[in-house]
Amino acid sequence: MGMSMPMPKGSSELEQAAEQEAAGECSWRRDFPIFNQPYRDGIPLTYLDSAATTQKPQVVIDALSDFYSHTYATVHRGAYELSSQVTDRFDQVRAKLAQFLGAPDERAIVFTRNATEAINLVAYAWGLDNLSPGDNVVLTIMEHHSNIIPWQLMAHYRGIELRYVEIDQQGELKLDQLAELIDEHTRLVGVTHVSNVLGTVNPLPEIGRLVRECSDALILFDGAQAAPHLPVNLTELEFDFYVLSAHKMLGPTGIGALISRSELLEKMQPFNGGGSMIERVELDTATWAELPYKFEAGTPHIAGVIGWGAALDYLTQVGMERVLDHELALTDYALARLSQVPGIRIFGQGQKMRLGVISFELAGIHPHDIATILDHHGVCIRAGHHCAQLLMKFLGVPATSRASFYLYNGRDDVDRLVNALMEAVEIFR
């Protein structure tokens, strides 16, 4: 029962791809079957919602099929070869992820459903036992709801206070305000690595140092929008928790991870209780399995992990530096072209570093009407609050339109976006 996993293409093909790239095409796109078919009425799919979720390359889809077709079994507990093999492959992905993120401590990599669950794990398993009235947690106004609501739940259960760092005109965090908000009762500081609305890349090294200097607070970084798009090296960061989702980085749905430190995880209660996470069970108590299994209760999303492994292989083959370069170039192009659209206002511009997530409004046209008109042209963008209602309120808008890019997007996508926006302007003139 072989494990034949299709490999991403070789490096000479990659170079060829780079050339076409320079010519404004995007050749990685061909690795994604959804782009090899017309979207609707013969028009191509212009997928600009990768900040929500990304499309999947053939290698990931095949990894899933092959796994279910040829080597499927459960992990950890099998008494037979097939299950041992699966267990090995499962934990190899953990090692791959550690390498991909420069995470020094494999035992502190916990598989979760998604970034959201990873944050909830921290909130419950650390927060319930360690937070009490009078304590505070410092967040930012640009957090995704997934890094707000878990802490509001802890406010409900443990009576803590929440504090929010604001942003400046460019869409960057006010670091001086962060320093002011932290006091001796601050137990955790939670900051997104990259904003899912403004594209802002927050200066994690600086933030990490700042928090460590002025407090004992734990540091949680939300990497959901970062890990897919730029090289991450956790070894260089001061942090306690880093979270991410596979589906935003070419992987399957239903799988994500929490990256932490073993000493910290050892001291925490488990989150979910169930099979695989125990060592010995008595009537009233149990002892927990070693890390990371202590935090992985029940049958895990085995196929999700295997598929994520294939996605990590693909991204590694492409190279995260290239992914970033591609996106930065495309973002520059997009910002330049978008600025030509009459009545456009782009939220967050002039940041020191920003990625390909562009939120905007068009004077007099509601985001939902924009999305409908764009969809008509096969251009898929997002309209709404982007799970960032606090930021919407701060920006003074009920909703924005958002276009977001990934490695399969090219200038042609930007051109189609701009053309469709021009039509929207025309219609609403």
Added chain:
Amino acid sequence: MGMSMPMPKGSSELEQAAEQEAAGECSWRRDFPIFNQPYRDGIPLTYLDSAATTQKPQVVIDALSDFYSHTYATVHRGAYELSSQVTDRFDQVRAKLAQFLGAPDERAIVFTRNATEAINLVAYAWGLDNLSPGDNVVLTIMEHHSNIIPWQLMAHYRGIELRYVEIDQQGELKLDQLAELIDEHTRLVGVTHVSNVLGTVNPLPEIGRLVRECSDALILFDGAQAAPHLPVNLTELEFDFYVLSAHKMLGPTGIGALISRSELLEKMQPFNGGGSMIERVELDTATWAELPYKFEAGTPHIAGVIGWGAALDYLTQVGMERVLDHELALTDYALARLSQVPGIRIFGQGQKMRLGVISFELAGIHPHDIATILDHHGVCIRAGHHCAQLLMKFLGVPATSRASFYLYNGRDDVDRLVNALMEAVEIFR
């Protein structure tokens, strides 16, 4: 962008299958690609670990590939057609599941990672706010760890007491003891529908009535081993929570569900906080989205839900009555043949109703040695505590061997199991 989903085979083929079935073969097996290849050294795969997880039919594997290849997008929040289509398909599976289980209330079907997470959801979202010292939760000695540890965690957080109903010689719950253990401080009674060690089918209608008669305790039934194997009709049951896992019923990994009642879920706190489960977010508080979304934080395992839908279609096409008949017949055959193995002791026999999960020990041979010898013959069984350490202790054994069946198993599998066991006896003679 069509949604071509391969259909399970038509009913005439099914009839043909039934005939072959009668002749001792199992024709459904052909629908599962893993059985259409040799396992090792040319020997076939005799997969007898379906109580841990089940193999996948081609229709499920294809549903996943098709979804990722042709119509992938996120759910709920898309402003474009593609995403709307996915949202529709996603919620159609909820309806399918409602139908499959006879669950009257679609809004009270929450997708979770697995049965384990569904129970944890109840423990946290209901338990943290509703349990306090002096309260007790009544479980059974045959529960899977997933229905024990979450309540031990609540014992940690809320100081409740846990009580356990024992079993008799046949492996059936002592219902009179259940009645005795329940008192006015009992807040929840948790019972597995089918034992994952003994195969015992517990009398849920009777248990439901009994609990309702003598208390206000909530009722949680763990359907992880039941829903895959027998027709479930929740409309006929007194219950508050019913949980299950897709991967044990031909579906993908990483997806399961909690079935409850809307009135109850409305009153509960959410479990995980994050995107999709809110309506309005303010700095300190939020209002929750309507059911069931209130309990589905973050990007869900969309492909898992789609794949589960295909598995439900397949099982519905086969018919759960037929699945049950097939398994009952196979279990009878297996019990008869196994009883011929010298030195065998089968745990739990003579129950009023039991399914195809058979735990046994062979005198003088450790379960792990049995598993190794069997694996050598391509026979995959489980050796260990089966996440039921309390039951192991109660039975007075450190571990058992366990063979478990599903619709793709036939008498040939049982014959290979028995032959391999005979060799084990021979070796250890």
Added chain:
Amino acid sequence: MSLRSLYGNIILDHYKNPRNMGELPEADVVVEARNPLCGDELTLYLKLDDNQRLAEVKFTGVGCAISQASASMMTVAVQGLPKEEAEELIQLFKQMVMGEAELDAEAEARLGDLVSLEGVSQLHNRVKCATLAWNALQEGLEEFARGGSRAELVEKAD
């Protein structure tokens, strides 16, 4: 359905120049309606006369062209209608945008300008925008029948 037919002149005219927009302090019933998925918010003011006719209908709120135009056109269409006829129109309109009815000549006549919203039936994810005001109206009439004066309506995902 072409874009120009969805975002046609009538709809854009009502979007840019909404009729009956504003508060109505002497309203009998006020309904606050919103669609959490879109963020659309709408407040509908109803005044009925002694014969249970809709004497005056006004609205305030923010939303997309479809929801705003639908609200504006609705206020025009139901102004002066007896309660029962308004209720019939609500059903007819909802059937149209949900794609549940073929419109015959009589129906088209009754709907008038509202027919310009028929294209919404092709856009699954915009139907709620078109129906928000109408659901609010329905809620308001029911509240009035119950003797109340304020109602709240939160659209559900489906």
Added chain:
Amino acid sequence: MSLRSLYGNIILDHYKNPRNMGELPEADVVVEARNPLCGDELTLYLKLDDNQRLAEVKFTGVGCAISQASASMMTVAVQGLPKEEAEELIQLFKQMVMGEAELDAEAEARLGDLVSLEGVSQLHNRVKCATLAWNALQEGLEEFARGGSRAELVEKAD
């Protein structure tokens, strides 16, 4: 690897008639080892003489044929060995069952009957059964060196 070679006469003999089984009240070090995944439990008793030789080694516990036979054979093999040689044998044995070393004639000679456990190297999921007693011995010798008398060892999944 054939089954008969794994479950060969030597192994089955040690499994059915374990040597040096029992407690050793006068032990210098006692190690409690277990493998939570299997449920295997083993207590190892070590007595060293003044020259740091393993004067007596005994064990109690429950487990599969491989772990029991491995423990039994180990007690025979290390009995009387100087500490350093015992440590070398631990390394050699572990290399063998983990498939990390080709055995030359000298190694085979040193391992003696223990070579009958070589087949375990083909069975990924049984390696821990074979090494449990050996890891316990290693832990015991380390504990002795540290001056302690009791140690606990819980096998980790890998």
